[in-house]
Amino acid sequence: MKKSYFIIIAFAMAGAAACSKDDDEKPDPQEPTITVQTVTNLAADTAGTGSYTLFSLEENKIIPNADSASTKWDIGFRSLNVIMNGGTSGPGATSGQIIDALYDTVMVAPADGYQVDAEGMMPIKSWYNYDFTSHLVTPLPAKVIVVKTSKGNYAKIKIYSYYKDAPENPEYTMPSRLISFHYVLNASGTREFE
Template identity: 25%
Template sequence: MKAICIPIIKKLTAMIFGSILFLSSCGEVYDLNAFEWEPETPLNDSVFNREITVLNFQPFEGVENIQQPSDRSPLDAEQPSTLFSLERFSRIHDAYTVSERWDLSIGGFGDITANSGSARGIGYGSNAVGGLVVLDTFYSKIMDVPAGIILEVPGYGGLDAQGTMSTRIGTTVYTYGGNFIRPDKVINRDSPDPVLAEEARMYSHMLYALSEELLRTFPNAKNIHGGPLRPRAMIVRTARGNYAKVEMLSYYHDILDPELMRRGLENFLVGSVSFRYMVIKAEELRFGFVERRPPLTIDMTRGTKIISDSLSN
């Protein structure tokens, strides 16, 4: 009888003790998966008025790249995270989807949406007021939030019509089985020489961010329709109502130079996403004349942060 009762008593005691801890904890709530909900902390002003470059954000790699204090419970490694906070320059666990803690959801083939609690989609039901619009211009040319601009809710920043037969404006082009930006690289895709055919394969089915660097590197590049390639940048309203300008840079791990981009095991298609942005407070509305802090570069896979010596021009 004792052998039966003692485990039961221990189990009940553990349940009661756990309930007491739950009720008495100061803002710390634990769910059945041992996820620790962290209290919201005040936003640090250091994020504003500086250019931030994020390298190697990996939307499909789970949550192992989330920086968390050593005394925190580990997050669920099987829970993928595609959410990113521009204001905290960090990825956000999917458990916070219905909250104001993230600003952009970044997915495959350049799909990007903002955090809006009022629109059906990711984040619906929160108090987030995010939105975005893709502009037909260079990132560096965006000096302010244009008067009367209409942001889409939750918005779309995916594939651009320059790489498809649609009319949708986006931040990225996909080359399908060829490469209309670098046609010289795929001329040997049907070559009987396996070396030449393999090299051509590495330059087909490419995903290019329509960045300033791409246009500078290939000024004569054509889109899929044969017209001149156009740059793209985004204006984003964050979940809390501030503004950011955002430019996608690369979908290849550790590669920002468009001339070096190609498919391969070391930089698999959409395995890593790199982008840059600047956040300003809602009341400022200007990007071009308020850069007061040195640029910051964050490598998500290495956990490194580098602050430049001086302000960028």
């Protein structure tokens, strides 16, 4: 009798150990750290009010101007001007730079060279060409904006149109200040984009 009691306990313990072992082997589902986004027709002060349209790369959404003194936003657009939430433009620690490369070839964010906005010195400029004859704004294909957000995450951004619905052959009479861009955000704090 004692022998069968110990055998039953041994089987029960083995079964419990087997169940807990199976439970331990199941991976926890995790959110992806790299996200790829496309933003179209972001109104960059289309009314000419002088206000920036603030955008959170982390949340992939426009942030109300009432939150301009917060770290909820990463980057802001007004016509051709781009600001970051850091330095003289905001209370955050967002910094950035423009690199000369094609968007698809940028697999890793640079280790250094990031700057915050400063009086008279905005690091995110020269991403476009303005044709004085046709009055067209054309994003430069070999210019990529790379940003380190206030949370310490990296993003690469490619502005691909300044005109409504990103026409292939824009005309200066078309609605403008409607920025369209692609971006990749690595929310793990590492510099890789793949």
